[in-house]
Amino acid sequence: MGKHAKPSGKSPYEAPGSMVRARPLPVRSAVRLRRPVDIWHKPALSAVAALAIPDLTLWALGRLDLILYTSAGAMCALYAHGLPYAARARTLAWVVLGMVSSLGIALTAASLITSTALLVVCASLVAAVHKVVCEATRIGPPGNIILTFIAASAFFVPQHPGQVPLHMTLALGAGVLAWLVCMAPALIRPQGPERIVVARALEAAAGLLRTETDTVGGEAAGVPHARHATAVAVNAAWHTLFLVPVRTPARATAWAGLERLLVRAESALGGTGPAIEASAGTEPRDTQFAEAEPRDTRFAEAEPRDTRFAGGEADRLGGWARELRRGRPLPEVALSAAQAEELAGVAAEEPGPRRPGPRRPAPGHPRGVPAVLARLAPGSPLLPIGARVAAGCVLAGWASMAVGVEHPYWAVVTAASIYQANTTLSWQRALQRTLGNLLGLLLYTALLPLMHLGPLAMIALVLACQLGAEAGITRNYWLGSVCVTPMALLLTEFGSPVPATTLIADRWIDTVVGAAVGLACCVLVTNRRAADRIEVALERVAAAEAVAFGLLAAGPATGADEARDIGWARDRLAGCLVELREAVEVAAGEWWQRALPEERIAHAEQRGHRALAGLVRRLSAPALAA
Known part of the structure; x- marks a missing residue:
């Protein structure tokens, strides 16, 4: 993955007063x-x-x-x-x-x-x-x-x-x-692909926790990359589970176990995993979403993580990932009351043997052939x-x-x-x-x-x-x-x-x-539409952020409907952040391209990850004992 956008000034490859910039082409990284x-x-x-x-x-x-x-x-x-x-x-x-x-x-x-x-x-x-x-x-x-x-x-x-x-x-x-x-x-391992993708999400979350635990005196350079990698892995795992049909009670039970593991991995993005919160006895502050600029404008933790228990949670997530890869029975995973409400609420919406699983994508998001046609529409990059x-x-x-x-x-x-x-x-x-x-x-x-x-x-x-x-x-x-x-x-x-x-x-x-x-x-033939894709992605992130902050301002989830809405907002925001980062990396790799709105990108990512952390916290705390 490429480096995250820096919030300061102009690109080092941008000529003074110029609206385009040229990048050198790497050699060593190409053969590594x-x-x-x-x-x-x-x-x-x-x-x-x-x-x-x-x-x-x-x-x-x-x-x-x-x-x-x-x-x-x-x-x-x-x-x-x-x-x-x-x-x-x-x-x-x-x-x-x-x-x-x-x-x-x-x-x-x-x-x-x-x-x-x-x-x-x-x-x-x-x-x-x-x-x-x-x-x-x-x-x-x-x-x-x-x-x-x-x-x-x-x-x-x-x-x-x-x-x-x-x-x-x-x-x-x-x-x-x-x-x-x-x-x-x-015929041998019918759940193999799902278990592997959930194991990857668990491993990425464990890596994020370890990276933050190793940080002393502020956020290390590797934390933004670990956070983005975790968001990508979790987002990919959810999309994979969305593709899985559940036609029998036994399959539904297995899928619910994978989803609980994935929700637990996702809690690492919120700065407080279930086990960490339960042990530390901390609660998110209502002031965590204030508009004050964070110390690192690329990403901001909604609240500093209590790292006393992060190492144990990382080991636990890594152990579960190994169990998944080996085909062992799914472990029992503790979730917060809000997380349990979300999964139970969405499961109750679509009774019947052919529902796609205990959780489904947020409404309004195209899938299948319509999604492919949308990517091929006029103006497509x-x-x-x-x-x-x-x-x-x-x-x-x-x-x-x-x-x-x-x-x-x-x-x-x-x-x-x-x-x-x-x-x-x-x-x-x-x-x-x-x-x-x-x-x-x-x-x-x-x-x-x-x-x-x-x-x-x-x-x-x-x-x-x-x-x-x-x-x-x-x-x-x-x-x-x-x-x-x-x-x-x-x-x-x-x-x-x-x-x-x-x-x-x-x-x-x-x-x-x-x-x-x-x-x-x-x-x-340069791809001049790459920068246009960033503008579209910024608009989508802004819309998803507005929904997220609105839900956070409304207070904690009190039932299945509220928990489901928070879950959908979290899914939509995570997907928009991943798409924004992909768009930035594509545009940044064009050798001749107009200057990117780096400050807007950094601010959008900072606010987006802050809101995402808040949504995950809202579903993760207070947590059940791990």
């Missing part, structure tokens, strides 16, 4: 390795299984030339592993449908169009659609890149119109297999990103053709892969892609002797590269690209073998050309 994502092995093993079964079947049938089409469907197994199984089933079905449709468009174009330049244009437009739709649906990793890789490759595969239905059927069959592989763990992708891919493909590459799909894929939310992130991805592909070509060269051992050896190498790609890509994109590159080249070898020297030379030229041209288009 991170900790791997906790569930990286799940998409990795799912993809390996989904690839292995059709690959070995085609080998037994002697038709390894069809492996590209089955790989299209099998690669869908990389998606939706962070979603509950009911939502995963729907999402994967849409991914498979999107993959097969994209493949059908590409194969039909390949069978009817002979102009390579025109095929580049078609592939680029499909890549732009992939990017915009994946961002609008917030599908998550691996995003648009897998869809674009398969479709762009298929545009340049020799094809006859009569072959298209068979090849699409193979992709659909492999996609159904991928769906089954991804849904199979539900996603539209300039789509324009970048289309223009960059077209120019990259044409430039690759100009230097002699016959099938420039890799340049199109490279250009499409580097486009991120802003110029800084796109620059980092271009650097990572170039470095990873160069090292991947060296790895492919080293693997050439093993490829000569036969088709089974090549299949084993593809599966090993797929596993290595997922293991490395969560640490840094360039590390994953080291394995992605030889895997992609191996897949092309099954259909139409090309001399190794020609293949390596073409891929290297495509990588350099695609990254250079794509990045140039990214720099030239």
